[in-house]
Amino acid sequence: MRSTSKVKLLLFLSFFFVSVSTSQTFTQCLDTFRANGNATGGTDFFGNPVNDSRDAVGLTYEQCKVSCGTSQEPFSWSVFSQQFSAWLLPWLALVxxxxxxxxxxxxxxxxxxLTVGSPTLAAFSLAITALNTRWANDRFSSIKYPNHEYAAKVLIYLQQVPxxxxxxxxLLASLIILPENDDWWESVVDRLQQTYTWTIAAATSVAWVMIAFIFTIVDSVMNLGSNVNSNGQGVGILWLWLVPMVVGWLWVPVCSFEKLxxxxxxANEIAFVAAPEEPAQGNHAPEICPPRRANEVSHMHGIRMYKKKKVFTQDAARTAPVFNYARIWEWHSAVETVAQAFENADRMANRHTPVDFRSEWIFTEEKRVTHHRNNRIGSLEQVQAYCGFPVRGHEEPTQPMPSGVWKRIFVASLFALGLQWSTTASAAITVIFTPTTGLGCRSGTYILYGAVSxxxxLTLLLSSYLAHCAKVQHDHGDPSRSRLNSANLAEGLATFLRRLATFAAFCNTICIIGACVFQFSDTFSNCYCNSSVLGRGAQHAFNVIAPGYNYNATRAAWIGGIILASGYGILFLFALHLILELSNDVIKD
Known part of the structure; x- marks a missing residue:
């Protein structure tokens, strides 16, 4: 049975190889057409019909099918290997x-x-991470309470986790107030300080890709008429979004899951929590007991990574940076909660009110120390009140949602859409202005890739918002017991949209890589694609075959596409760098 299958496979491959190798080129079928002086269907370089077939330099779409057939041109390994290694392989390596x-x-x-299938999503996650970094630093910039700068840095790093x-x-109030927890903040920052930044390997990879891309661009422009239908000019421009992605993530604080x-x-092993106040005995005031290890009080922690993966929040639980889009709302709520607690504590300290309000405020003699540690000692009830948290109660209060979240989402969306369509549109333009001009299979594939991306x-962003709404209702209890309550509906829709978008990203990744390979292997070099039927229609489509075409407009389109795509990439990186530089200037150690 196995031998029979092998024989059938060999016969099929042999038949495919023979059929492809024996297919005639368009040049050959045009020569055959010219030899027949009475034949009709010949065109000039602009698609106008010619009276004498011997003057034809191209064929109408219908005549092309008759003279050349509907199959592709013969596969050329030398052309394929040269185009693939020059235009696509460096980008795949840069991934x-x-x-x-x-x-x-x-x-x-x-x-x-998700990154390759939707560069829009990848650029959005990068842009929103940079904007969040700037906002978090701005949010803590006016606070002077101890450890506020560490708190901003810790929360910025924790954008990568649920x-x-x-x-x-x-638990949280003790982390903010108690002097024993100063080591907690320093420990986290020290461990996360060495982030994923510029390395020799990353810098070399980006540099070699760009050098190879520039040399390939120059060579293709100098030899414009050579293998014009399989040329990868559009492919190279289409993948230019990778450079801003790689460089941008090297600037943004990023850590691996294991390190986080x-x-x-x-740090949680050395965290302390304030002890409850001892009841008053006789004429004595209630006694403040020393803080205890947090691990001895509860298995919970004031700040922690959420490890349980619910189906509708799976992307939020994944810690690769591209999934930062799924943690926008929960992260903002967490930052606002911590910032408000620091603000309350800072406000009380500015009034010279110690945590234990029965004590007197102690002024420090050292200039570098702004808050004496004795002013930060108190009972569990007192530290809760000092941060503005409920003194009693076993339920978590609703975390506030800060203003400006949707504004940052809008700005990040502009960043992402600009990067996606500056490269996609530029790639499509270069192919549209390549003879035969007009929308065709190659440019249509690029546009479809950008549209699906x-x-x-949009689908994943909507899914993440629905998942957030469902989780908020689940955490605080949905009053309706029906299975069709709003929380369950949001959860089910979020799960469906997430799975649908992930499947679409997988298909988009396979299709765009396959389309690039097809272009290099001359799969698109057939009458339908070369005649630009998609844009011109079957009645007006034609296939330019003979040499001699004036490529000035094509050359201008290629150069313009390169300038548009690379120019926006540089602008994207400049804006990102400016955001992060301004963010670093807000809070310094």
Whole structure:
């Protein structure tokens, strides 16, 4: 049975090879057409019919099918290998320089699929991460309470993980107030300080890709008429979004999941929590007991990484940076909760009110120390009140949603759409102005890739918002017991949209890589694609075959497409760098 299958496979491959190798080129079928002086259907370079077939330099779409057939031109390994290695292979190699660092290999694979399948989503996650970094630093810039600068840095790093806060039992308030927890903040920052930044390998990869791209561009422009239908000029421009992605993530604070988890877990081992106030005995005032280790009080922690993966929040639990889009609302709520607690504590300290309000405020003699540690000692109830948290109660209060979230989402969307369509439109333009001019298979594939990428981004953004709404209602209890309540409906729709978009990203990744390979292998070199039937219609489509075409307009379109795509990429990086530089100027150690 196995031998029979092998024989059938060999026969099929042999038949395919023979059929492709024996296919005639368009040049050959045009020569045959010219030899027949009475033949009709010949055109000039602009698609106008010619009276004498011997003057024809192209064929109408219908005549092309009759004279040349409907199959592709013969496959040329030398052309394929040269175009593939020059235009596509460097970009595929550069994908490895994107930050991954997820908990599992499956999550890393999904992050690659989402990045390549939807550059819009990848650019949005990068832009929103930079904008969030700027906002978090701005949010803590006016606070002077101890550890406020560490708090901003810790929260910025934790954009990569599903972040959870626990305000009950004085856990979060103790981290903010108690001097014993100064080591907690320093420990987390010290462990996360060495982020994924510029390395020799990353810099070399980007540099070699750009050098190879420039040399290939120059060579293609100098030899414009050579293999024009299989030329990868549009492919190279289409993938230019990778350079801003790789460079941008090297500027933004990014850590692997293992490093983030180790930093938080190790710090939580040394966390302290305030003790409840001892009841008053006789004429004595209530006694303030020394703080205890947080691990001895509760299995929960004031700041922790949420590890349980619910179906509708799976993307939020994945820690590769491309999934930062799924943590926007929860992260903003967590930052606002911590910032408000620091603000309340700072306001009380500015009034010279110690945590234990029965004590006197102690002024420090050292200039570098703004708050004496004795002013920060108190009971569980007192630290809760000092931060503005409920003194009693076993339920978590609703975390506030700061203003400006949708504004940052809008700005990040402009960044992402600009990067996606500056490269996609530029790639399409270069092919549209390549003879035969007009919308064809190659340019149509590029536009379809950009449209699907944009749709994936919109779908996943909507899915993440629905998942957030469902989680908020689940955490605080949906009053309706019906299975068709709003929380369950939002959860089900979020799960469906997320899975649909992920599948679409997988298909878009396979299709765009396949389309590039097809272009280099002359799969698109057939009468339908070369005649630009999509844009011109079957009645007006024609296939330019003979040499001698004036490529001035094509050359201008190619150069313009390169300038548009690379120019926006530079603008994208400049704006990103400016945002991060201004962010670094807000809070300094």
């Amino acid at each position: 490895s320089q994107l930050p991954f660092g997820a908990e599992s290999r499956i999550d890393n694979l999904i992050s690659v699929v 972040l959870r806060l626990t305000t009950r039992h004085g 988890r180790a930093a938080i877990d190790k 944009t749709t994936i981004w």
